[in-house]
Amino acid sequence: MRPFFEKFPPSLVGAEACDWTKICAGEEEKPVYVGPRLLEALSRLNMASSTEALRDGLADAARQMGFPYIALVQHGGLPRLVECSMVVTNYPAKFVQSYIANHYYVIDPVYEVSQLLDRPFGWEEISNVVELADHQHALFKEAGRYGIVHGVTVPLHIPSESYASCTFARPEPIEITPSLMTTLQIIAGFAFRAGLYLHHAMHDRNVPRLTRREAECTALIALGKTDWEIGQILGIAQTTVRYFITRAKQRYGVFRRSELVARAIIDAQVIRDGQDRDSKVPESADDKPERG
Structure with missing residues (x-):
């Protein structure tokens, strides 16, 4: 996919997409490549x-x-x-x-x-x-x-x-x-x-802490994945994915996925590929009942 910002001055947005950071512009919109x-x-x-x-x-x-x-x-x-x-x-x-x-x-x-x-x-x-x-x-x-x-x-x-x-x-x-x-x-x-x-x-101040599953789902949203794709990657149901995303938004008090991703990135709660997820974001007991 070509960069969403290709119409902007290359001095700022660049011509190539970052390898992992994509911020979703909206619930149903195409991913925005940063x-x-x-x-x-x-x-x-x-x-x-x-x-x-x-x-x-x-x-x-x-x-x-x-x-x-x-x-x-x-x-x-x-x-x-x-x-x-x-x-x-x-x-x-x-x-x-x-x-x-x-x-x-x-x-x-x-x-x-x-x-x-x-x-x-x-x-x-x-x-x-x-x-x-x-x-x-x-x-x-x-x-x-x-x-x-x-x-x-x-x-x-x-x-x-x-x-x-x-x-x-x-x-x-x-x-x-x-x-x-x-x-x-x-x-x-x-x-x-x-x-x-x-x-x-x-x-x-106390920063809201996402559970392991919430952080994983948020990271995959940042990668531009759909709910179905997130479910396939994590091995959980699509409805469960939506549950974790909704709960993560509630923790931050936001309504849009783009807001969730931005807040989680700033608070260093987005898990990148290759990162030790278990050591950085412990699994919460709250996650267990919702696994697919």
Whole structure:
């Protein structure tokens, strides 16, 4: 299969698929192949040891996708920002100062729409979702003076965390394709997770632990396998595969398989081929009743 990201700049996604990492774009969609350059960008985000390093890594990935500006913001419930909220941005300093001084975050329609949608959206869609007031049009006009004109925003909703979003912006229009949206969503998800580790010291929190079967099923999803193929590989029924996947998603509090895979990769719970599965992920008593 040809790389899903072949339409993107080769400087980021590369022309060859990584040997094992494929992130499923949706429950029924074809697998998304993560090229080595994109994988490198994601690894850089995951290994960021400071907010500045995260900002630089996210900005570099965004630039290679054609977006010079980024804003990763944990904005919580309107009409105010969360206290000590996470803000990672390279927006021009003068615009940021004006944004804060004028309390634009109270009326920012980007935040409002990001709490209404569960998918990435182009700013051209905003007026179809909410009715814009004059002061909101004024906000976009001021942003435009700094080159923040056309944007794509990725809503980031993690249970137990405040609402957040990651925006990629540029001065000129850009063709918004499903593959572009998928790539930006993956980049935003990794950046947000890394930001939470830095901002809330998540490395000190308890990480949900997948059982052996749950980890195996998740790893095979990452390889692009179907439920039937996973069942054949593990020697269990297809319904049992779905049970383990559902339970793994419940442990993480996510609804999509792509979210499960991303979270498990970051938490080092995805088992690669050739890895000693029994030593890394112990078999749980919970697994035994569900074996085929």
